[in-house]
Amino acid sequence: MTTETQSAPRPPADPLGDLIVGLLPVLGRFITQTLREQAGPSPERIRLLRQLDRGPVRAGELAQSCLLSPATVSELTESLVREGHVHRDADPSDRRAVVLGITASGASELARIQAALTARIVERLEHLTPDQRARLTAALTDLHAAFTDLPAPKEASRHGR
Amino acid sequence: MTTETQSAPRPPADPLGDLIVGLLPVLGRFITQTLREQAGPSPERIRLLRQLDRGPVRAGELAQSCLLSPATVSELTESLVREGHVHRDADPSDRRAVVLGITASGASELARIQAALTARIVERLEHLTPDQRARLTAALTDLHAAFTDLPAPKEASRHGR
DNA sequence: CCGTATAGTTCGGTTTCCAAACTATTCGTG
DNA sequence: CACGAATAGTTTGGAAACCGAACTATACGG
Numbered sequence: 001m002t003t004e005t006q007s008a009p010r011p012p013a014d015p016l017g018d019l020i021v022g023l024l025p026v027l028g029r030f031i032t033q034t035l036r037e038q039a040g041p042s043p044e045r046i047r048l049l050r051q052l053d054r055g056p057v058r059a060g061e062l063a064q065s066c067l068l069s070p071a072t073v074s075e076l077t078e079s080l081v082r083e084g085h086v087h088r089d090a091d092p093s094d095r096r097a098v099v100l101g102i103t104a105s106g107a108s109e110l111a112r113i114q115a116a117l118t119a120r121i122v123e124r125l126e127h128l129t130p131d132q133r134a135r136l137t138a139a140l141t142d143l144h145a146a147f148t149d150l151p152a153p154k155e156a157s158r159h160g161r
Numbered sequence: 162m163t164t165e166t167q168s169a170p171r172p173p174a175d176p177l178g179d180l181i182v183g184l185l186p187v188l189g190r191f192i193t194q195t196l197r198e199q200a201g202p203s204p205e206r207i208r209l210l211r212q213l214d215r216g217p218v219r220a221g222e223l224a225q226s227c228l229l230s231p232a233t234v235s236e237l238t239e240s241l242v243r244e245g246h247v248h249r250d251a252d253p254s255d256r257r258a259v260v261l262g263i264t265a266s267g268a269s270e271l272a273r274i275q276a277a278l279t280a281r282i283v284e285r286l287e288h289l290t291p292d293q294r295a296r297l298t299a300a301l302t303d304l305h306a307a308f309t310d311l312p313a314p315k316e317a318s319r320h321g322r
Numbered sequence: 323c324c325g326t327a328t329a330g331t332t333c334g335g336t337t338t339c340c341a342a343a344c345t346a347t348t349c350g351t352g
Numbered sequence: 353c354a355c356g357a358a359t360a361g362t363t364t365g366g367a368a369a370c371c372g373a374a375c376t377a378t379a380c381g382g
Binding site for chain 2: 015016017018019020021022023024025026027028029030031044047050066067068114117118119121122124125127128132133135136137138139140141142143144146147
């Protein structure tokens with residue numbers, strides 16, 4: 001008590017965790033805003049398109065790889081299908097399932113938006129040195145892997161792809 | 162056309178931008194989910210608490226530093242005030258304005274949640290080498306600075322500290 | 323004083339998401 | 353082969369996180 005609120009009295013226990021939590025919302029809103037400018041409403045659907053651009057997948061797989069519920073994927077893809085950016089076909093080997101894929105129209109739309117978004121980000125990263133940039137790329141790759149690789153918290157894991 | 166959707170035919174133009182865009186939603190949802198477990202509903206308010214823990218600020222400043230609209234800050238802080246985690250006082254030097262500050266209750270709540278969140282993140286980062294971790298910290302610091310420093314898109318800018 | 327600018331709040335509406343209930347298929351087992 | 357259990361998705365109802373526009377209340381210049 002009597003902890004006066006004058007200046008930061010609480011140095012964070014773990015700077016890395018703290019950094020991630022602090023970085024997230026800012027970066028996220030920056031991207032969401034840019035997407036909204038470029039893609040009109042529903043910027044989130046672009047993230048699904050990104051995943052589908054890697055190749056067709058079942059709806060359930062898409063949900064897992066995006067950390068979304070099946071319900072959310074179903075809704076978001078519905079509008080994409082309506083606009084002709086995604087096609088949805090029954091899986092011949094299991095007719096309960098559905099295979100989602102990107103269409104030519106979706107791919108070109110994605111390319112356009114992705115280019116604009118990347119440009120905006122790169123703009124912000126302009127005054128980093130090539131060295132900083134290389135380290136950033138490597139570090140983010142590690143980070144990405146750390147949060148998507150493992151449903152198995154068992155063993156040390158393989159080395160990148 | 163006839164661009165078959167077999168395997169990734171489109172290598173990204175800028176791997177760094179691509180990486181950031183891909184990383185964001187996954188990491189964001191991971192954190193949001195953890196916050197929801199720890200803090201009940203309204204996980205976003207924790208991010209405001211984090212900022213207030215740095216010291217009291219006016220509502221408008223808080224909005225700016227969080228990239229939020231004044232309307233959003235007003236709503237989110239309202240519930241925090243109701244729960245006793247934040248106090249809201251008229252600024253004596255300008256009675257239109259309002260100064261927000263964290264209370265003892267808010268600070269301890271924040272500490273609890275932050276600890277749990279950091280633990281969950283560190284858990285995922287467990288199998289990184291100390292070296293990878295150090296690079297990650299440095300890289301994220303650069304990234305954070307790149308997106309918060311400059312409201313002035315005029316000149317090349319100063320050399321981060 | 324009176325108009326204009328500024329700080330916040332309130333209201334209405336959009337987007338993103340999920341849990342629970344529901345539908346359609348598959349598959350095991352007798 | 354029929355019948356119940358498991359599985360893949362969809363629909364529905366509702367919460368949370370936003371924001372823009374309209375509104376309230378101070379402040380301040382003339």
